[in-house]
Amino acid sequence: MKEFVTITIDDQEIKARPGEFIVDAARRNGIYIPTLCNMPGVKPAGSCRICTINVNGRLMTSCTTPVAEGMEIETISKEIEDFRKAVVELLLVEGNHFCPACEKSGTCELQALGYRLEVMAPRFPYQFPKRDIDAGNPKLVKDHNRCVLCKRCIRTILDEEGHHIFAFRYRGHQLQITIDPEYGMNMTDELAQKAAKNCPVGALLYRGKHGFEIPIGKRKYDKEPIGSDIEKLKKVKTS
Amino acid sequence: MPKKITIEPVTRVEGHGKVTIHLDDNMNVVQSRLHIVEFRGFERFIQGRPYWEAPVLVQRLCGICPVSHHLAAAKAIDMLVGAGNGEGLTATGEKMRRLMHYGQIFQSHSLHFFHLVSPDLLFGIDADPSVRNIIGVAMENKDLAVQGVMMRKFGQEIIEATAGKKIHGTGAIPGGINKNLSIAERNRFLDGKAFPNVDQMIEWSLGALDFFKDYHKKNKDLIDNFAAFPSSHLSLVRKDGALDLYHGVLRAVDAEGKVILHDVDYRDYLDSIGEEVRSWTYMKFPYLKKYGKKNGWYRVGPLARMNTADFIPSPLAQKEFEQFRAYTHGKPNNMSMHMHWARLIEILHAAEMMKELLHDPDLQGEDLVVTGSRQFEGIGLLEAPRGTLFHHYRINEQDQITMANLIVSTTNNNEPMNRAVASVAKDYLTGQEKITEGMLNAVEVAIRAYDPCLSCATHALGKMPLEITLLDSKDQILDKKRN
Numbered sequence: 001m002k003e004f005v006t007i008t009i010d011d012q013e014i015k016a017r018p019g020e021f022i023v024d025a026a027r028r029n030g031i032y033i034p035t036l037c038n039m040p041g042v043k044p045a046g047s048c049r050i051c052t053i054n055v056n057g058r059l060m061t062s063c064t065t066p067v068a069e070g071m072e073i074e075t076i077s078k079e080i081e082d083f084r085k086a087v088v089e090l091l092l093v094e095g096n097h098f099c100p101a102c103e104k105s106g107t108c109e110l111q112a113l114g115y116r117l118e119v120m121a122p123r124f125p126y127q128f129p130k131r132d133i134d135a136g137n138p139k140l141v142k143d144h145n146r147c148v149l150c151k152r153c154i155r156t157i158l159d160e161e162g163h164h165i166f167a168f169r170y171r172g173h174q175l176q177i178t179i180d181p182e183y184g185m186n187m188t189d190e191l192a193q194k195a196a197k198n199c200p201v202g203a204l205l206y207r208g209k210h211g212f213e214i215p216i217g218k219r220k221y222d223k224e225p226i227g228s229d230i231e232k233l234k235k236v237k238t239s
Numbered sequence: 240m241p242k243k244i245t246i247e248p249v250t251r252v253e254g255h256g257k258v259t260i261h262l263d264d265n266m267n268v269v270q271s272r273l274h275i276v277e278f279r280g281f282e283r284f285i286q287g288r289p290y291w292e293a294p295v296l297v298q299r300l301c302g303i304c305p306v307s308h309h310l311a312a313a314k315a316i317d318m319l320v321g322a323g324n325g326e327g328l329t330a331t332g333e334k335m336r337r338l339m340h341y342g343q344i345f346q347s348h349s350l351h352f353f354h355l356v357s358p359d360l361l362f363g364i365d366a367d368p369s370v371r372n373i374i375g376v377a378m379e380n381k382d383l384a385v386q387g388v389m390m391r392k393f394g395q396e397i398i399e400a401t402a403g404k405k406i407h408g409t410g411a412i413p414g415g416i417n418k419n420l421s422i423a424e425r426n427r428f429l430d431g432k433a434f435p436n437v438d439q440m441i442e443w444s445l446g447a448l449d450f451f452k453d454y455h456k457k458n459k460d461l462i463d464n465f466a467a468f469p470s471s472h473l474s475l476v477r478k479d480g481a482l483d484l485y486h487g488v489l490r491a492v493d494a495e496g497k498v499i500l501h502d503v504d505y506r507d508y509l510d511s512i513g514e515e516v517r518s519w520t521y522m523k524f525p526y527l528k529k530y531g532k533k534n535g536w537y538r539v540g541p542l543a544r545m546n547t548a549d550f551i552p553s554p555l556a557q558k559e560f561e562q563f564r565a566y567t568h569g570k571p572n573n574m575s576m577h578m579h580w581a582r583l584i585e586i587l588h589a590a591e592m593m594k595e596l597l598h599d600p601d602l603q604g605e606d607l608v609v610t611g612s613r614q615f616e617g618i619g620l621l622e623a624p625r626g627t628l629f630h631h632y633r634i635n636e637q638d639q640i641t642m643a644n645l646i647v648s649t650t651n652n653n654e655p656m657n658r659a660v661a662s663v664a665k666d667y668l669t670g671q672e673k674i675t676e677g678m679l680n681a682v683e684v685a686i687r688a689y690d691p692c693l694s695c696a697t698h699a700l701g702k703m704p705l706e707i708t709l710l711d712s713k714d715q716i717l718d719k720k721r722n
């Protein structure tokens with residue numbers, strides 16, 4: 001197997017590792033492709049479509065598409081930007097996202113994407129779905145109003161024996177996250193905290209430590225927009 | 240034929256109100272009412288939310304004094320996490336919150352006095368509305384206008400340094416505060432480089448008091464008699480009887496100064512205070528249970544606080560307080576327009592307290608939060624700019640709020656505002672055929688003295704967007720006028 005493949009991202013020639021996903025190759029080279037459901041190092045779900053790019057003339061999700069020799073990739077264009085913006089807007093109208101009272105505000109990835117993509121007023125009508133809060137778990141409060149169904153909790157939160165703590169239940173627009181009644185009850189504090197942290201929005205709240213404990217100004221996206229850390233890599237490289 | 244005059248909306252109060260004045264066949268005022276038509280429903284939609292959201296969520300009730308709601312809720316939530324009832328916090332926790340609160344009092348009172356009230360004083364109640372506004376003040380008295388703007392800014396900067404944001408911050412968390420005040424942050428308020436410093440604030444507060452007292456001397460009749468009526472007064476006072484805007488016990492005095500509610504622990508407020516619902520307004524009418532629905536009503540706010548407190552624990556404000564009390568020979572002051580005087584004394588007090596706190600090394604402390612054992616009911620009260628504010632929550636075993644009861648300052652002043660409107664309506668409108676701009680504004684000036692926050696909304700600048708409707712006894716429209 002070849003040691004690397006050559007691809008072009010936004011007119012820049014890049015050497016990528018065979019089998020690597022496009023989003024990761026871009027990231028290593030200081031090119032930020034917005035993502036939401038994706039987490040580096042975790043098997044991709046490809047559920048949110050925000051990482052959409054243009055590969056050899058076709059729109060594809062960069063978190064699920066492995067690199068291949070000679071790929072011509074465009075990560076940014078008017079069309080792609082607008083597509084991503086539309087996805088964020090859809091997510092915002094589909095749930096009940098009231099940033100002002102949410103403890104994840106300032107560290108929420110959906111909110112940060114909204115700012116970065118300059119979402120002002122969604123072009124779609126608000127759905128205001130009737131959803132509830134499930135506070136039955138002793139460590140976590142689950143707020144279905146804010147869940148974007150990214151499956152990050154399902155994919156990353158497993159107990160020591162490898163049991164999944166989170167799962168989906170119901171179908172269609174009623175689809176929701178559920179916590180395993182048995183394994184969920186015995187979740188350690190560390191695991192519960194990790195679940196709240198891995199949730200990109202404020203849908204999983206850890207009872208032991210609240211987001212409001214971080215003062216405004218010190219929260220993750222208070223100082224720089226989402227993706228800035230990746231883009232800095234490039235600046236270091238080229239300077 | 241009996242007639243009804245409607246003033247809608249009331250300008251230069253925070254929010255919207257509607258006043259109706261009913262006239263009989265001889266053009267005598269028979270009834271006047273202040274209707275509150277907004278209903279924000281916070282008490283309902285907070286149900287089910289985790290309790291730690293309350294301080295951040297509930298402050299959205301208001302864009303004018305959100306800090307008051309933020310802190311009253313935080314005090315109630317302190318109880319839920321076993322962090323005492325306003326007294327159990329760390330020195331840094333309590334003092335940071337107090338600083339935030341004084342910043343809030345300072346900015347809110349400044350906004351009210353300089354932007355909303357001074358136009359009436361400078362130009363007179365009957366003046367042309369095109370000059371009777373803050374722009375007019377700036378043209379006429381530039382210094383006063385600039386000071387108003389800078390004082391407001393100072394208060395907001397204090398709020399930002401303690402709560403993280405000028406409006407709707409997150410500083411107070413269950414059991415304490417989420418940040419301290421760094422030396423660099425503190426110095427901004429002392430060195431006067433970015434904006435005038437705290438000493439300047441004290442000086443300007445004194446200047447504003449001089450302005451008012453001078454005005455008072457020249458306009459005794461208006462200030463002493465306009466919308467004056469006897470009432471009881473209620474507020475928190477510190478346990479030793481001092482004015483304390485952040486914490487204390489409930490005290491009420493009657494119009495003669497007799498103490499009628501004796502320094503009650505506010506957690507027992509339900510024993511002393513009831514709330515009546517009337518069909519024509521969304522705003523409830525609180526009353527002291529002991530005196531019943533009819534006679535138990537009371538006033539809250541700066542005037543009430545001057546009447547309940549024994550002294551003010553900051554030297555310059557104490558001096559002014561002594562003059563204020565001497566004016567009514569130590570008896571309660573029942574003059575609505577003296578509310579402005581009282582408010583200015585509190586501006587000075589807040590400035591002095593901010594100075595004291597800014598020099599207190601406790602604000603750089605690292606010990607920010609305390610916790611204890613879980614409780615299921617929390618009650619938090621404080622003195623908001625407009626008066627006593629009550630927050631009361633119950634939660635279930637899952638940390639979810641199951642009950643919220645809020646009595647906001649303006650609600651406490653509901654009956655007094657209605658009385659003020661009635662008193663002015665009688666003086667100005669009885670026997671008159673023609674309704675002048677000045678007369679209608681007189682009604683507004685009476686309401687404005689209470690600085691009501693009818694809901695969060697912007698107020699109109701300049702010309703009064705007034706709609707007057709005249710109705711007969713069968714509620715038929717006789718006439719409709721718009722300016």
Ligand code: SF4
Pocket residue numbers: 146147148149150151152153154177198199200201203204
């Ligand atoms: S709870 Fe959070 S992590 Fe899990 S699916 Fe919903 S948004 Fe994603």
Ligand code: FES
Pocket residue numbers: 034035036037038045046047048049050051052061062063064
């Ligand atoms: S990040 Fe690729 S589909 Fe969500």
